[in-house]
Amino acid sequence: MASIAEELAEKQQEISVGEFFERNKHILGFDSLTKALVTAVKEGVDNSLDACEEAEILPEIKVGIQEINDREYKITVEDNGPGIVKRKVPEVFGKLLYGSRFHEISQSRGQQGIGVSAVVMYGQLTTGKATLVWSKVKEKDYAHKMKITMDTKKNEPEVLDDDVVLWEGKEHGMKFETTIKGLMRRGKHSVFEYLKNTAIVNPHARIEFDRDGEKIIFKRATDQLPEKTKAVQPHLKGIELGTLAKMAKDTDRRTLKSFLKHEFSRISYSKAGDICEEAEMDEKTKPKNLEVEDCKKILKAAKKVKLMAPKTDCLSPIKGMLIKKGLKNVLKGQHPEYYAPPSTRDPEVYSGNPFQVEVGLVYGGDLPKEGPVKVLRFANRVPLLYKKSGCAVSTAIKNIDWRIYGLDQRGGRGMPSGPAVILVHVASTRVPFTSEAKDSIADIPEVIDEVEKGLRECARNLRTHLNKEKRRKKVKKKFTVVNDILPMIAKKSAEIVGKEIPELSKSMTKIMGVVYVDRRCEWDNGRCKIDIDITNYTPKNKKMNLFFEKPYPETELLSSNVDPDHQGDHLEWTLETLKPSERRRISLEFDGGLEEDDLDGTDVYIEGVTETKLIGAETLPDDWGIEMAEIKEE
Numbered sequence: 241m242a243s244i245a246e247e248l249a250e251k252q253q254e255i256s257v258g259e260f261f262e263r264n265k266h267i268l269g270f271d272s273l274t275k276a277l278v279t280a281v282k283e284g285v286d287n288s289l290d291a292c293e294e295a296e297i298l299p300e301i302k303v304g305i306q307e308i309n310d311r312e313y314k315i316t317v318e319d320n321g322p323g324i325v326k327r328k329v330p331e332v333f334g335k336l337l338y339g340s341r342f343h344e345i346s347q348s349r350g351q352q353g354i355g356v357s358a359v360v361m362y363g364q365l366t367t368g369k370a371t372l373v374w375s376k377v378k379e380k381d382y383a384h385k386m387k388i389t390m391d392t393k394k395n396e397p398e399v400l401d402d403d404v405v406l407w408e409g410k411e412h413g414m415k416f417e418t419t420i421k422g423l424m425r426r427g428k429h430s431v432f433e434y435l436k437n438t439a440i441v442n443p444h445a446r447i448e449f450d451r452d453g454e455k456i457i458f459k460r461a462t463d464q465l466p467e468k469t470k471a472v473q474p475h476l477k478g479i480e481l482g483t484l485a486k487m488a489k490d491t492d493r494r495t496l497k498s499f500l501k502h503e504f505s506r507i508s509y510s511k512a513g514d515i516c517e518e519a520e521m522d523e524k525t526k527p528k529n530l531e532v533e534d535c536k537k538i539l540k541a542a543k544k545v546k547l548m549a550p551k552t553d554c555l556s557p558i559k560g561m562l563i564k565k566g567l568k569n570v571l572k573g574q575h576p577e578y579y580a581p582p583s584t585r586d587p588e589v590y591s592g593n594p595f596q597v598e599v600g601l602v603y604g605g606d607l608p609k610e611g612p613v614k615v616l617r618f619a620n621r622v623p624l625l626y627k628k629s630g631c632a633v634s635t636a637i638k639n640i641d642w643r644i645y646g647l648d649q650r651g652g653r654g655m656p657s658g659p660a661v662i663l664v665h666v667a668s669t670r671v672p673f674t675s676e677a678k679d680s681i682a683d684i685p686e687v688i689d690e691v692e693k694g695l696r697e698c699a700r701n702l703r704t705h706l707n708k709e710k711r712r713k714k715v716k717k718k719f720t721v722v723n724d725i726l727p728m729i730a731k732k733s734a735e736i737v738g739k740e741i742p743e744l745s746k747s748m749t750k751i752m753g754v755v756y757v758d759r760r761c762e763w764d765n766g767r768c769k770i771d772i773d774i775t776n777y778t779p780k781n782k783k784m785n786l787f788f789e790k791p792y793p794e795t796e797l798l799s800s801n802v803d804p805d806h807q808g809d810h811l812e813w814t815l816e817t818l819k820p821s822e823r824r825r826i827s828l829e830f831d832g833g834l835e836e837d838d839l840d841g842t843d844v845y846i847e848g849v850t851e852t853k854l855i856g857a858e859t860l861p862d863d864w865g866i867e868m869a870e871i872k873e874e
Contacts, residue, residue: 270362273311274429277422278625280362281305281431283355284317284416286622289442291321291414293466299445305424305431306452312367313422315359318415323377326384333360333373333416334390334397359418361390366421370400374415376407383407424451429625432456436570437616437623441558441665443566461569462562462809463793466621472554472669473505476515476542477589484535488527496530497523500538505594506548514545550594552587555667558621559584560861563600565789565809567663576661577604578705581861583697590686595668597687599694600661603702607659613647615655618665619673619681627680632672633664635683636691645699646706660702664691708851715855719756722748749820752777755784755849757856767798768830772844774815775823782818784848786826787811787860798829 270276281303292299297320304316324332336357360371376383387401407413426432435449439458446460474483493499500512507515516523518541521534530538558566563582580601587596607614617624617633628634634655642649642656649656672682681687726744734741754777762769776782788811790797797807806812815824847860 270358273421273423274425275626276362276366276420277305277313277315277424278429278431278434280315280359280418280420280422281317282434282622283359284315285435285438285447287356288317288319288321288414289438289445289621292319292445293468295322296465296468297321298460298463298465299442300448301445302448302450303431303435304450307424308419311421311423312419313424314417314419316415316417318413320410320413323383323412323414324375325377326375329373329375329384329386330388330397330399333357333371334388334399336361336390336395356416357390359420360388361392363418363420364389367419369419371416371418373417374405374407376410376412376414378412381406383410434623434625437618437625438621440566440570440616440663441563441618441621441623443558443562443569459569459792460794461565461792464562464809466556466558467553469556470551470553472551472594473503475547475550475589475594476500476504476507476539477547477550479539480591481532481535481539484539485530485532488530488535491527493527495523496521496525496527496538499527505550511545511547515541518544550587550589552594552596554594554669555587555596556621557584557596557598557667558665559598561809563598563663563665567600567602567661568791571602571661574607575605576602576607578602578702580698580701580705582663583694585690585694588686588690590672590684591670593668593670593672595666595671595687595690597690597694598663598665598667599691599698600663601695601698601702602661602663603705604659607661609659610657612655612657613660613662616661616663617681618663619671619678620667621665622678624679624681627674630674630683631680632683632687633666633681633691636664636688636695637662639688639692640695640699642699645703647702662695662698664694666691712855715752715754718752719855722751746779746820749777749779754778754853754855755782755818755846757844757846757854759844759856768828770828770830772826772828773823774818774826774846776818776820778853779820781820782815782849784815784818784846785860786813786815787845787847788826788828789843789845790830796831798831799827800829801825801827 270279285301285303288301289299300320302316302318304314304318306314308314333356363369363371370387370389373386373388374383375386382404383406385401385403385405386399389398389400390396391398424431431451432449435447435456435458439445439447443461444463444465445458447458449456449458474487476484487503488499491499491503493502497509497512497516500507500515501509513523515538519534519537521537525534560582564579567579580603582598582600585597585599587594589595615628615633615637617628617631624631624633637656638654640656641652643652647656647658647660666681666687671678672684672687674680674682726748727741730744731741756775756777758773758775760771772786772788774784774786790809790811793809797804797811800811802813804811805814811828813826818824844857845860846854846857849859851859
């Protein structure tokens, strides 16, 4: 009689990757019908954005959702990317853990090779229907159309049909169509919300959403593509002990010093020698002979030796100017009164992985005054809609006492309340997600610390704005008195005493002491006329640069009474020698189907005037000036 151990041994067998995820689809984000619909769209859009950016193509993405019957939907995602060569289409869509980025240390939306193939698997599992894929590369006059399913037991694709078809009007691109069980909802966990948030952090993309014939378009807010990332080596600071030990066993380097220099980021021969000396280890030690205790010594030494920060070219932050453009593009209907200059933190490291945090904050206008502030969480330009409470971003927000910055908060802990939107973007070569569904960022201390610092930076700007608003109101009252009432008093006084009306300009500059900017708009069938008046109410000559942000790249400047020195995403003028009491007017006329909402927020920036001496415009933030200079050079 066989032993129980032998019987159990007979039952044990290997489980394929496909079978595992088929039985545990909730791990991939298909744990409810509502979320399944969002996840399916998300994976398709993420793939499209990554493909377009790698090919340096401004993305044009079309998303369609059509209800077939009760809780069954046909989803299509189409892009203008480079397309996929025929031999790779089946693996990309029909094989889990198949991708090109898993072994690279660089920022991207997808890395594990699970995303879109999981959508194919879920559709097949819930509706029994295959997925259709069209792909056209630039060199071909035709497209390949394939019908694909997945053999989950073997984790292999099955091509049921393969045709060559014409794809008129399409030079290159990809489209996939799948049918899944789902549930269409409105609100914060909807497909619409996902696409809207995607448009905020991808302002270079044009996204079209067609829901049963009802079309919504998120316009492209900039023609500036994200910076292309480069793969880098791991950084020794914070790397896991087991990872270091494995790298040492696998390396071909013959000495410890050479191993540290060539297989880790930002370590010179000099720094490698310092680490060996601090760890009290021979530089010529063979890496393959390192024991666990030796690896511990190296990691301990690396913390004491000052190493350079990780390279930034493996990351692609959105950056301040484009964060604001993305927020303005999507929040315009709520007329926010203030967009805080976004914070882009310097790169840091956790467990050897470089990461970078960006924070934006919007306040006032028609944003809800009651209830908690709206929090927009993003990782590598992808919205995180679920599991907010267990996220590092939420933890960081709750750690701050927002009362000192002008928002309500019970007891100085928890989520703040008030008319505000907080945006947090974490860019990393390996975002520390809490699960394969990539809904939430783990509470890594280094990440929480950086998010808090970025939040405080934006919060300080909010507090400054609120204080400035109080001052602005006083200055505006003074401006009314000086500009309207004082001339009337002077005229009346001159009539009484029988003398000429005195020159008031010097008196006015002494009273005001600011540069005053006034902007007025007139609308006529999408054509917009804007007058920008700049008056120097200071006793000294002023030289300054004026910037005006265009709402969209395609917004056409029809005319200007003063030719801009630069045209692009923004217009720029150099104002030479504005004398005391002198006023300059810049008159602009735009076309392009603009609406009044398109010009919400502060669009006028001045460089060359201190913040305390400027009313009616904002000073140009330092990082924005750098970005604008780079754009002009290009």
